Amino acid sequence: MELKTGKLILRDFRFDDLPAYLLLRSDSKFQRFYSEEESGDEKSESLLRFFIEQANETPRTKFQLAICSNDQVLMGSCGIRMEGAGSYSIGCELGRRWHGSGIARQACTAIIEFGFRDLNAERIYAETISENIAAIRLCASVGLKMETERINDRFFKGRSWNTAVYSIMRNEWLE
């Protein structure tokens, strides 16, 4: 599976992506809005294995793709997962050196288009910690609107956190 957009290639993960994937997820600022258990190398490795397993499922309902440059440098991941009939969640993570470059926006635009066009999604949503301003701005920049906020529904790093849900419906995307 491969999506091409501008100068990016979104493709399935491979086991040999592991060193680069561990490196980009190990940065402390990258981990600001992840729990301790979501931040370790063990979690990153199990995520990568999980993405590869998902790619081999039939029918396939989850697509967490590696974001790569044309020369195959791994910069992050972007994905879409079926959560219920017609309803898909998306997520994006980028190594810090590529933040602020527009790459996350380009990747999310492509994954949303894939969701509505190829997966026939009716609703696409993203969940993020409410204080993750970069993620929230990213959601807004690709057309998602705030749907709801869950108060104090996560607890990690010794405190509670709110979670915001942003979404876009097929008719809004078509417009």
Ligand SMILES: CC(C)(COP(=O)(O)OP(=O)(O)OC[C@H]1O[C@@H](n2cnc3c(N)ncnc32)[C@H](O)[C@@H]1OP(=O)(O)O)[C@@H](O)C(=O)NCCC(=O)NCCS
């Ligand atoms: C979420 C993520 C992919 C966004 O990447 P990005 O779009 O390149 O991020 P940017 O650094 O450009 O930030 C996006 C916007 O938020 C703004 N922003 C970022 N941090 C901010 C802060 N602390 N305060 C105010 N504004 C902030 C940026 O100025 C930018 O604004 P603009 O769109 O008007 O230019 C990236 O931050 C990331 O990978 N984070 C770690 C993993 C993560 O948290 N993923 C989301 C899980 S839900």
